[in-house]
Amino acid sequence: MFADTAAPGAGTNHARPDTDVTLRKPDSEDGAKLHALVKRCKPLDENSLYCNLLQCTHFADTCVAAELDGELVGFVSAYIPPKQQNTLFVWQVAVDEKARGLGLASRMLAELLDRDDSQNVQYIDTTITPDNDASWALFRRFADKRRYRTETFILFDSRIHFSGAHKDEHLLRIGPFNRTQVNDALNH
Secondary structure (H helix, E strand, O other): OEEEOOOOOOOOOOOOOOOOEEEEOOOHHHHHHHHHHHHHOOOOOOOOHHHHHHHHHOOHHHOEEEEEOOEEEEEEEEEOOOOOOOEEEEEEEEEOHHHOOOOHHHHHHHHHHHOHHHOOOOEEEEEEOOOOHHHHHHHHHHHHHHOOOEEEEEEEOHHHHHOOOOOOEEEEEEOOOOHHHHHHHHOO
């Protein structure tokens, strides 16, 4: 799921396109910063600080931290499921208000695909609620730009899996693609 901190139509200060944002693997010192970032990025589900710390350590190879002037302004939480070694599951994408307008979410996704840790990845999977227009737009734009196929279906049903306490989560699958396609797309 993708979120940025500004409500649609809000008078926000967008970052300049030439702003220097550093993309890197997270580390243990990013756990509390990630927790605070996700809290600012509604409608993302907040996880425990401990969960965020694990994302920044155990899953660092498949997560991206984005820094602007030494501050965490973006993060992609992702992992490769143990039984799907060819799939990168993107859990959350968060972009702070001060980093809007930079295409940061797409840049972070591309960074993940470009890593050696993703060399066997042929699909990107993510789940999105039906009303999260920002997420749908981000992932469809990412796939369209690279000419990757997409397919969607309900993965977690509101009634069956969430006892009605959460909206349906639709799985969006991007791919298949191969390393040559990824490298060509990243270089264009």
